[in-house]
Amino acid sequence: MSATVSSDRERAGTGIAVQxxxxxxxxxxxxxxxxxxxxxxxxxxxxxxxxxxxSGKTTVGTALxxxxxxxxxxxxxxxxxxxKDVLGLPWQQVRQLRGEEIAYVPQDPAAALNPSIRIGKxxxxxxxxxxxxxxxxxxxxxRDGLAEVGLPNDDEFLRRxxxxxxxxxxxxxxxxxxxxxKPKVLVLDEPTxxxxxxxxxxxxxxxGELCRSHGVAAxxxxxxxxxxSNIADRVAVMYAGQxxxxxxxxxxxxxxxxxxxxxxxxxxxxxxxARALTGIPGRTPAPGARPDGCRFHxxxxxxxxxxxxxxxxxREVAPDHLVRCIRSEQIGHWDISRGTVPDSDPNQHRxxxxxxxxxxxFYGHTEVVHGVSFxxxxxxxxxxxxxxxSGKTTxxxxxxxxxxxxxxxxTFEGNELGKGSRSRSASDRKRVQYIxxxxxxxxxxxxxxxxxxRRPMELFGLASGKEATxxxxxxxxxVALGPxxxxxxxxxxxxxxxxxxxxxRALAAEPDLLVCDEITSALDVSVQGSIVALLEDxxxxxxxxxxxxxxxxxxxxxxxxxxxxxxxxxxxESGFVVDVMDRPQQEYTQRLLANSPRID
Amino acid sequence: xxAVSEPTPGPSPAxxxxxxxxxxxxxxQKRFTVGLxxxxxxxxxxxxxPLLAPHGQNxxxxxxxxxxxLFGTDYLGQDVLxxxxxxxxxxxxxxxxxxxxxxVLGVLIGVVAAYAGGWWDxxxxxxxxxxxxxxxxxxxxxxxxxxxxxxxxxxxxxxxxSHAPRVAxxxxxxxxxxxxxxxxxxxxxxxxxxSRVILAEVLPNMSAPLLAEAGLRLTYxxxxxxxxxxxxxxxxxxxxxxxxxxNENRLGLxxxxxxxxxxVLIIGLFTVGTNLMAxxxxxxxxxxxxxx
Numbered sequence: 001m002s003a004t005v006s007s008d009r010e011r012a013g014t015g016i017a018v019q020x021x022x023x024x025x026x027x028x029x030x031x032x033x034x035x036x037x038x039x040x041x042x043x044x045x046x047x048x049x050x051x052x053x054x055s056g057k058t059t060v061g062t063a064l065x066x067x068x069x070x071x072x073x074x075x076x077x078x079x080x081x082x083x084k085d086v087l088g089l090p091w092q093q094v095r096q097l098r099g100e101e102i103a104y105v106p107q108d109p110a111a112a113l114n115p116s117i118r119i120g121k122x123x124x125x126x127x128x129x130x131x132x133x134x135x136x137x138x139x140x141x142x143r144d145g146l147a148e149v150g151l152p153n154d155d156e157f158l159r160r161x162x163x164x165x166x167x168x169x170x171x172x173x174x175x176x177x178x179x180x181x182k183p184k185v186l187v188l189d190e191p192t193x194x195x196x197x198x199x200x201x202x203x204x205x206x207x208g209e210l211c212r213s214h215g216v217a218a219x220x221x222x223x224x225x226x227x228x229s230n231i232a233d234r235v236a237v238m239y240a241g242q243x244x245x246x247x248x249x250x251x252x253x254x255x256x257x258x259x260x261x262x263x264x265x266x267x268x269x270x271x272x273x274a275r276a277l278t279g280i281p282g283r284t285p286a287p288g289a290r291p292d293g294c295r296f297h298x299x300x301x302x303x304x305x306x307x308x309x310x311x312x313x314x315r316e317v318a319p320d321h322l323v324r325c326i327r328s329e330q331i332g333h334w335d336i337s338r339g340t341v342p343d344s345d346p347n348q349h350r351x352x353x354x355x356x357x358x359x360x361x362f363y364g365h366t367e368v369v370h371g372v373s374f375x376x377x378x379x380x381x382x383x384x385x386x387x388x389x390s391g392k393t394t395x396x397x398x399x400x401x402x403x404x405x406x407x408x409x410x411t412f413e414g415n416e417l418g419k420g421s422r423s424r425s426a427s428d429r430k431r432v433q434y435i436x437x438x439x440x441x442x443x444x445x446x447x448x449x450x451x452x453x454r455r456p457m458e459l460f461g462l463a464s465g466k467e468a469t470x471x472x473x474x475x476x477x478x479v480a481l482g483p484x485x486x487x488x489x490x491x492x493x494x495x496x497x498x499x500x501x502x503x504x505r506a507l508a509a510e511p512d513l514l515v516c517d518e519i520t521s522a523l524d525v526s527v528q529g530s531i532v533a534l535l536e537d538x539x540x541x542x543x544x545x546x547x548x549x550x551x552x553x554x555x556x557x558x559x560x561x562x563x564x565x566x567x568x569x570x571x572x573e574s575g576f577v578v579d580v581m582d583r584p585q586q587e588y589t590q591r592l593l594a595n596s597p598r599i600d
Numbered sequence: 601x602x603a604v605s606e607p608t609p610g611p612s613p614a615x616x617x618x619x620x621x622x623x624x625x626x627x628x629q630k631r632f633t634v635g636l637x638x639x640x641x642x643x644x645x646x647x648x649x650p651l652l653a654p655h656g657q658n659x660x661x662x663x664x665x666x667x668x669x670l671f672g673t674d675y676l677g678q679d680v681l682x683x684x685x686x687x688x689x690x691x692x693x694x695x696x697x698x699x700x701x702x703x704v705l706g707v708l709i710g711v712v713a714a715y716a717g718g719w720w721d722x723x724x725x726x727x728x729x730x731x732x733x734x735x736x737x738x739x740x741x742x743x744x745x746x747x748x749x750x751x752x753x754x755x756x757x758x759x760x761x762s763h764a765p766r767v768a769x770x771x772x773x774x775x776x777x778x779x780x781x782x783x784x785x786x787x788x789x790x791x792x793x794x795s796r797v798i799l800a801e802v803l804p805n806m807s808a809p810l811l812a813e814a815g816l817r818l819t820y821x822x823x824x825x826x827x828x829x830x831x832x833x834x835x836x837x838x839x840x841x842x843x844x845x846x847n848e849n850r851l852g853l854x855x856x857x858x859x860x861x862x863x864v865l866i867i868g869l870f871t872v873g874t875n876l877m878a879x880x881x882x883x884x885x886x887x888x889x890x891x892x
Contacts, residue, residue, distance in 0.1 A: 402785050421789045429791040442782035446804035459790055509790070 014082060015042040015217040016064060016102070016185045021077030023059055023068055031288040033059050033072055034241040038314070041185060041217035046208065048232030048249070049221045052264075052524040053495075054284045056241040061187045061221040063087075065102050066094045081185065100130055103183035107190040109174035113162040119173060120158025123180065130181045145176040149206050168199030172206060179210055186211065186218040192227060196387040197551065201595030204231050223524060225268055226554065226597035229253050234320075237261045240285055240295040243314060247321035253599060255334065257323045259300045262334045267529025269558040271581065271598045275339040277558055279530020283494050294325065302331045348561075350377030353545050354399070354432075354513055359408040361394050361569075369394055369569040371408070376513070379543040381535075383556040383577070386566030387592075393437075393517055395566075396549045400434035400515045412513070430460045433506035437518040439498035443490035449476070449501055450486040456509040475504040479534060496527030503534065514538075514546045520555065532559055553596045557581055565589050625884045632884075635876025642870045646688025655679045657686040657840045665849075665856035674849050674859045684862050687840035691829070694755050695821035701760030702821075703814050706767020711798055711806075713768070714775035725772060731765040737824060744833045752835050759824050763817055770813055774806045808881060815878025819871040826867055842867055 021037040024030070034056035041047050051057040059072065064079055066086045079086040086097060098104070106112050114122060123142035127133055133141050143153035149172040151157065162170055171191055178186060188207070192200040208231050211218045220232060228235055228249075235252040237245045237260065245258035256262045263280045282299040285291065291298050297307035306326060314324045325331075352375040361369035369391040376382045384392040397403040399410055401421030410417045412432060418424040436442035443452055453472045457463045463471050473483050479500040490498055499519060506514055516535070520528035536559065538544050548560055556563050556577055563580050565573040565588065573586040584590045626632045654669070655661050660677040662668040671680035713724040740758040744750050778784065779802060787797050828834065829843025837844075842863040849859035 400789055402789055421791050424791070426791065429789070434786070434789050436782040436786065438782060442786055444783040444801055444805070446807075447800075456790055459792065505786075 014184060015040060015045070017041070017078075017080045018060070018064065019078040019080060021060070021063060021079070022075045023056075023063060023072050024075045025287065026071055026073045028288060032075070032241055033287050034063075034238075036242055036311075036314070037063075037077070039219075039236060039243070039246070041219055043184065043215040043217050044212050045233045046211055046218045046220055046231055048228035048235040049219055049238060050223065050225055050228050050235060050264075051238030052223055052284050052526060054240075054286060055238040056287075057221045057223075057238050058189055060238070061189050061219055062104070064185065064187050064219060065098050065104055067098075099183070100181045101183055102185040102187065103178040103181065105171075105174050105178050105186065105188045105191045107193055109170045109191070110162060110167070112174060113170060115162055117161075118158065119160050119162065119165070120155075123173075123177060126177055126180060132181060141180065145180045146173070148179065148210065149173075149176045150202070151176070166199070167195050168203055171195060171199075171203050175203070175207060175210070179214065179216075182214065183216060186216050187221070188218060189221045190223070193222070193224070197553070197592060197597075198387065198595045200227070200597070204597075207231070224597070225264060225525065226599050229599045230597045237264070240290045241287065242295060242324060243322075244296065244325075245321075245323050246314070247318075247323075251318070251321050254336075257317055257321070257328045257331075257334075258296075258325050259302050259331065260296045263299075263301075264526060265334075265336070265599075266339055267526045268599065269532075269552070269554040269556075271554045271557060271593065271596055273337070273340050273557070274342065274577075275558050276341045276536070277529040277532045278339065279496075279528075279533060280526040281530075283496070284524070302327055350380060352376065353378045353413055354547065355409075355411040356395070356399070357409040357411065359395065359398065359406060359410065361391065361398055361403065362405040362407075364405075367569070369406075372564075372566075372569075372571050373408075374564050374571065374574060376545050376547055378512075378545055379539055380562070381539060381546040381548050381560040383560035383563040384547065384549045384566060385551065385553060385556055385563055385592075387551060389568070390566040391569040392549045392551075392566050396434070396515050396517050396547060399547060400432065400517075401429070402434065426460060430456075430509045431512045432515065433509050433511035433513070434515045435499075435502050435506050435517065435519050438522050439495055439502050439519075440522070442502050443498055443505075445489060445491055448487050448489055449481075449493075452490070452501060453504050453508050456505060460509055462508075462510065471508070472504075475507055476501075478507070479504045480530070494527075495523050496531065499523060499527075499531060500534070503531070507538070512544060514544055515549075516546055517549045518551065521551070528555075535559065553581070553592060554598070565592070626880045629880045629883065631876045632880025635873045635878075635880060638869060638873030639877060642688070642866060642873065643692065645685065646692045649685030649688060653679075653682040653685045655682040657683055658838055665852040665859065667856065671858040671862045672856045674845070674856070675852060680845075680849075680859050680862055683840035683845055684842070684866065687842045687845060687863065688866070690752065690835060690839065691822065691825050691842050694752055694759070694825050694835075695818060697756045698759035698821045698825070699763065699814060699818045701756060702763025702817055703767055703810070705760065705764035707771045707803075707806075707810060709764060709768040710771025710773075711775045711802060714772045715779050715794070715798055715802065717779075721772075725769075728765045728768050732769070736762045736766070736820070737827060740824070740828055740833070741831070744828065750833055750835060755825065755828065755833070755835070759821055762824070763820070767813060767817065771806070771810065774809050775802055778802050778805050808884065812878045812882035815874050815881065819874045822867060822870060826863075 018037050018039040022035045023033045025033060037060055049057045049060060059068065062068065063074065066079065068074055074087055081102065086094065120142055123145060124138045127138045127141050142158065146153040151169060151172055165173065192203050195203065204227065220228065222228060232249050234248050236243050237252065237258065239260045245252065245256065245261045252261060256265055266278050267280065269275055269277060280299055291308065293308035293310055294312050297303040312324050312326045314322045317323050317328050354376040357373050359369060359372045360367055372395060374382065384395060386392045394403060398406050401424055404420040406419065412428060415428065417428055421429055450469065450472050453475060454468045457468045457471060472486065476483065476485065481497060481500055485493065490501065493501065520531050523531065535546065539546065550556060560577050562575065563577050564571050565580065567588050573580055573584065573589045580589060584593055658678065661679045662673050662677050664673060664675055664677045666673045669679045669681055671684065674680050674683065709724060709728065713721045739762045743758055747754060784797060784801050787801050826843030829841045830847040832847065834841045834844050845863040846860055853860050
């Protein structure tokens with residue numbers, strides 16, 4: 001490993017190099033957050049740092065600026081920038097470096113811009129602080145910077161406050177401010193998370209162009225493999241504080257060698273083909289709870305005894321392709337099409353279970369959904385897709401009885417459903433179950449998992465006492481949770497586990513229709529994979545129908561048979577997933593598809 | 601560590617340290633333990649004080665405002681230490697019940713307003729604001745001046761009611777953040793009764809800030825009851841009462857300072873103790889209380 005790294009370093013020139021970095025916790029000596037990180041960023045190159053939550057990717061990103069969050073401590077290693085070790089510099093010089101030579105774009109730029117200073121003034125202030133230009137030229141500098149990121153730069157725009165910009169515009173202002181001091185290194189920490197695909201597409205394109213034209217070495221930190229595959233030249237996959245695999249983009253996505261990289265790729269959906277998604281069993285270990293030896297061995301399907309014996313080195317298996325796995329030569333090749341399944345059959349007979357007729361939804365006097373009609377068949381998954389503000393969640397809340405201000409009709413098995421849950425019959429409430437987007441909010445933190453899951457049974461008189469407990473255990477088993485969690489409170493579970501509990505609660509009522517509102521968007525991709533696999537299994541074994549709300553078009557391909565594309569409260573296109581995806585008719589759908597990051 | 605990590609077919613949660621209750625975590629804090637100790641000592645003194653008292657509470661032991669005994673004698677020549685030991689029981693009991701009443705009423709008003717929302721919220725909270733405009737002691741004064749010999753329950757009700765609007769404001773604020781959480785919507789979608797949603801879903805999540813508020817309210821109650829005693833409104837004019845003692849002996853402030861200072865100090869100490877406890881609970885609650 002040392003040979004390749006040192007030769008990389010020679011070629012790095014004016015880039016930045018991380019050497020043997022280890023960051024620990026001040027409160028728990030001997031426990032590392034990240035360990036043994038070697039990474040070189042060359043000028044004009046975008047390196048993607050991808051990992052799931054808890055992998056330490058953000059910690060590595062901020063370490064490039066010589067920063068660690070409170071409680072963490074850089075124990076050893078160097079960050080070499082222009083022959084200086086950033087970690088060894090006095091703070092005055094580090095402060096000078098930050099923003100000027102090494103810039104940082106945060107995940108939530110709205111929090112980074114001062115809400116009470118106008119955009120133009122904020123950029124001029126930045127130039128003043130950095131001593132760039134003359135007082136006369138700074139305003140023009142601000143205009144040029146905005147133009148570079150494709151924003152308007154007239155006086156009207158400069159006079160705006162940050163809350164008067166859209167999310168994508170704010171992110172591009174943050175990009176402009178990062179690029180204005182002409183930094184040599186740029187750290188981007190999930191800058192497009194929370195943006196719509198169209199906006200994300202534009203921001204990513206702007207960013208890529210700027211990095212390459214300015215010769216900036218960029219580190220793009222994200223959990224989103226699809227984004228990485230669009231923007232990065234090289235990719236580093238992190239797991240449990242170590243780099244598991246590092247290589248050129250084509251290699252990582254074409255011939256992934258580390259079992260973790262393969263498992264990650266197996267759990268993400270593709271736009272171009274339906275795939276049976278799988279998750280990774282177990283959960284990402286927290287610092288201090290990581291296993292000895294290879295940190296992935298307890299979740300790895302290729303693990304042998306030796307894997308738990310020693311920590312594997314990051315080895316070069318092909319030029320520029322490094323893998324931290326002792327069995328990389330023995331585990332064979334990986335095929336992207338392995339998980340492919342046929343798209344659902346368009347000619348299959350369908351019996352409608354849920355029918356929406358001319359649904360118009362209001363918030364106060366504002367109409368937000370303008371006459372939407374569609375139906376969901378028995379044991380069928382229909383996806384509602386759209387960008388934020390398209391009304392997809394609003395429609396699902398009306399179906400779930402959580403929003404009352406609507407006109408039109410929602411018919412469930414021939415019965416008109418009442419507006420709110422309280423005006424519906426117990427049978428209707430039981431048979432239509434709603435699963436929320438955020439599992440961190442949808443479970444009462446004061447109740448135990450058993451209390452949460454058995455409540456619907458008691459409420460609808462399905463079971464009580466010992467029988468109810470047995471059913472709870474059976475349900476938890478079905479969502480792949482052990483009986484150990486019965487007495488836990490939700491705060492002890494990870495996001496994916498919480499979402500499984502939420503699914504178990506919905507199943508406890510023995511529903512015929514599940515309304516799933518973005519239920520995987522708060523979860524890591526490997527967890528998303530296992531949740532999707534669980535839902536597909538439920539559909540097949542129990543014949544449950546689903547209304548699946550999402551913004552992720554690729555996910556739709558793997559889970560739904562039909563899709564409704566929404567824009568500003570109207571259905572712009574609908575039909576079978578395979579037709580809509582492969583032959584989109586409407587310009588809006590085409591634009592959505594074109595902007596969706598894709599892996600294939 | 602839990603003993604329940606048998607292999608399960610899917611992700612099984614890693615054994616985590618057993619969850620500590622709010623009380624347990626509060627006890628880990630110095631300020632809470634110190635507060636608890638002070639409060640407990642004073643409560644014990646108030647409850648068992650009459651057994652330890654060297655004299656009877658109305659027994660004349662010497663000349664007025666003399667320095668006989670630990671804290672001297674008062675305006676009638678009664679032993680100040682004895683009166684101090686006798687004078688806590690009633691004031692603490694009245695304060696405790698008044699606080700309980702005020703908390704129950706206030707939480708009820710606040711949570712119902714937050715949960716009902718819309719017009720109900722507006723009407724309830726605007727009426728609440730009107731009552732907040734008056735000083736807290738005013739209601740008690742108005743009613744007590746009309747009553748010949750106030751009973752303990754009258755004082756409890758008056759002080760309790762005057763707490764309610766203040767508690768309601770806080771309870772509504774806390775509840776607003778909870779009623780819009782998804783687990784409350786989930787209960788709604790299942791069609792749970794409204795009373796159950798409030799009792800089982802909303803209230804348990806408010807316990808920590810409400811506990812802290814209850815601690816504060818208790819000190820206010822003591823202050824109020826003592827103030828009423830100072831102004832001459834107490835259940836039995838002859839019985840010892842910390843508040844009343846300050847009033848009775850203020851004329852001798854320059855001659856026999858302890859007769860005034862001792863009740864002042866014990867009320868002050870109790871206030872410090874309960875506030876430290878309330879602070880400790882609030883800090884534990886702020887750190888998540890296992891809810892985030």
